[in-house]
Amino acid sequence: MLVKKKLIKLFAWIDNSNISEDDNVGNAIDWLRVIPFILMHITCLLVFVVGWSPVALWVALFSYLLRMFAITAFYHRYFSHKSFKTSRTGQFIFALLGATATQRGPIWWASHHRRHHLYSDQDKDIHSPKHGFLWSHMGWFLCLKNFTTRENCVRDLLKYPELRWLDRFDIIVPIAYAFFMLGLGKWLELYFPEFGTNASQMLIWGYFVSSIVLIHCTLSVNSLAHIFGSKRYQTNDDSRNNGLLALLTLGEGWHNNHHHYPLSARQGFFWWEIDISYYLLKLMSWCGLIWDLQPIPVNRLHSKLVQKELKQ
Numbered sequence: 001m002l003v004k005k006k007l008i009k010l011f012a013w014i015d016n017s018n019i020s021e022d023d024n025v026g027n028a029i030d031w032l033r034v035i036p037f038i039l040m041h042i043t044c045l046l047v048f049v050v051g052w053s054p055v056a057l058w059v060a061l062f063s064y065l066l067r068m069f070a071i072t073a074f075y076h077r078y079f080s081h082k083s084f085k086t087s088r089t090g091q092f093i094f095a096l097l098g099a100t101a102t103q104r105g106p107i108w109w110a111s112h113h114r115r116h117h118l119y120s121d122q123d124k125d126i127h128s129p130k131h132g133f134l135w136s137h138m139g140w141f142l143c144l145k146n147f148t149t150r151e152n153c154v155r156d157l158l159k160y161p162e163l164r165w166l167d168r169f170d171i172i173v174p175i176a177y178a179f180f181m182l183g184l185g186k187w188l189e190l191y192f193p194e195f196g197t198n199a200s201q202m203l204i205w206g207y208f209v210s211s212i213v214l215i216h217c218t219l220s221v222n223s224l225a226h227i228f229g230s231k232r233y234q235t236n237d238d239s240r241n242n243g244l245l246a247l248l249t250l251g252e253g254w255h256n257n258h259h260h261y262p263l264s265a266r267q268g269f270f271w272w273e274i275d276i277s278y279y280l281l282k283l284m285s286w287c288g289l290i291w292d293l294q295p296i297p298v299n300r301l302h303s304k305l306v307q308k309e310l311k312q
Helices: 003-011 035-050 054-080 089-097 105-117 134-141 161-166 173-193 199-226 242-248 254-258 276-286
Strands: 230-232 305-311
Touching: 003 134, 035 105, 035 199, 054 089, 054 173, 054 199, 089 105, 089 161, 105 161, 105 254, 134 199, 134 276, 173 199, 199 242, 230 254
Parallel strands: none
Antiparallel strands: 230 305
16 A cells, blocks of 8 residues: 555656545655655756856746746736636647746646635745745645645636646646757757757756746745835735845736735836836737736725835
């Protein structure tokens, strides 16, 4: 029986459909199932073996920015909050792009984020810093109880079989993306040797290093953005606006704004609050790819203001 459970957990790296909520209880880290996450960090050390080249660094940066946009604009603002509309084809493409970020499937991601908003910084919040900084940063998704999708929070997304497939086989797209980087490096090595890169170098920088930085910057919104920054609005949580995080995450750092009015497609409510994801979404709306971007209502923009923004 014990061997069977371990085999199921190993197989869950590829297909997680055999894991139910009843199988996942408690806050213990499920070490067997998070081995790939650990190995990804270790693999980044291979930068000292493969070296670096300007083109590898530029590809890593582009890979980071593209997938950060996919997480902030699609996984977060679209799947989690429905802050704009798109076609079903567009929805699937957005989900595919988000899946390359190696942050699991769109339904799983949205289910836990919606639950976070229901109980933000309360006992039932799955990643509040009140439960400990490391827990809020990454312990919450490495533990047993949060591996499965909270289906009661995402009934609207479960009706799409293509999204359910991405959630079930959530490692397939990242693996395909890694092989793309491998192929890109080999192609550049063969046809543009003057760039000084190769397949292994592009794989390490373009996928592994880029992904790890991306994951931790995303997780910093859960942890750091509930500790450091300013508080413009009176919310029932410790969400903060943090300009540095906003730059790193293409707009997600305006977290107190977001918790004040989560439906808004724009999280930088004022012109001086840089929100690159919103600028790109606006451009996409002009091209007809998305529509009905939810604005922040004027009456909400100046409501529940903290008399003097709290800073820490």
